[in-house]
Amino acid sequence: MQGPPAFGSAFLLAQLGAHATQRFAERVSDLGLTPPQTGLLRAIARRPGESQQVLAAELGTPPTRLVALVDGLEQQGLIERRRNPQDRRLYAVFLSDKGQETMAALAKAAAAHEDEMMAALSTEERATLRGLLGRVAADRDLTPGVHPGYRT
Amino acid sequence: MQGPPAFGSAFLLAQLGAHATQRFAERVSDLGLTPPQTGLLRAIARRPGESQQVLAAELGTPPTRLVALVDGLEQQGLIERRRNPQDRRLYAVFLSDKGQETMAALAKAAAAHEDEMMAALSTEERATLRGLLGRVAADRDLTPGVHPGYRT
DNA sequence: TATTGTTATACTCTATAACTATA
DNA sequence: TATAGTTATAGAGTATAACAATA
Secondary structure, eight states, rough: OOOOHHHHHHHHOOOOOOOOHHHHHHHHHHHOOOHHHHHHHHHHHTTBBBBHHHHHHHOOOOOHHHHHHHHHHHHHEEEEEOOOOOSSSEEEEEHHHHHHHHHHHHHHHHHHHHHHHHHSSSSHHHHHHHHHHHHHHTTTOOTTTTGGOOOO | OOOOOOOOOOHHHHHHHHHHHHHHHHHHHHTTOOHHHHHHHHHHSSSTTBBBHHHHHHHHOOOHHHHHHHHHHHHHTSEEEEESSSSTTEEEEEOOHHHHHHHHHHHHHHHHHHHHTTTSOOOHHHHHHHHHHHHHHHHHOTTOOOOOOGOO
């Protein structure tokens, strides 16, 4: 009885996580976006009008890194930087109309991605998996909706 | 009724996978290893005596990348390059005694890592999760034991 | 001429530190 | 002097292409 070598769930999580990230990157590249940009876009959608400092803290990334990300989204016309008249050092970052549309397209891409990744499982099994993963993520103190790729 | 924003399992996999990879990297850095090096070490343990070309194909990585990885493991005395007398272009790569010991230490680190990651779940729940993840990985055609970080 | 392994080079991503403009 | 944002610089990691040794 020589079974296949056993890999634990932690390894499977790493393996599947890298795979999921890669497939998602392929999907959003059709929208002209990188995964970090999509994370920032969602952060801006959640908290419109925040400064870059606040967004950086929210994502757990050095503020310098945000500059290039914000630049990229702004050049595509997805977001707007507006100077704060009371304190002209700050920007307030907002989604543009086009940015709203991209958010909708992003939601469709995420749904298709979810369906592709979960193709092997029944509806009940998907719910079970979702529940277990959610509890593990909470136990590991992961911020909901924030990918650790931003953190040091 | 304004529930929290719902994230799918695909996102949770990406999030947890990045987290698991990061924590595992911290653990193996105590052994002086990087995650790619541990993957190569395990590949050599599975198939001792293979050439670097074969190992590269097994991991799905460009052969040039293997050179630096093999160099690092060799300089730490974990593996040995032996020239093949029949075809002197090839090396045959083997684990040293010290490499065997490191593999044992790696197994202990992986077990501790697994335990830490699964802390939120009962024994039955862990088995359920393992089964579901294994089926998803198989459906997505992931090679057992090979992290996609090697692939292009 | 083909193949194994190597080196050289370039590119991407990210972090750290120095700078500017406002306060 | 302190803070928001920016730019400059450097480092890690990886891929592509050119190369040397052997077949």
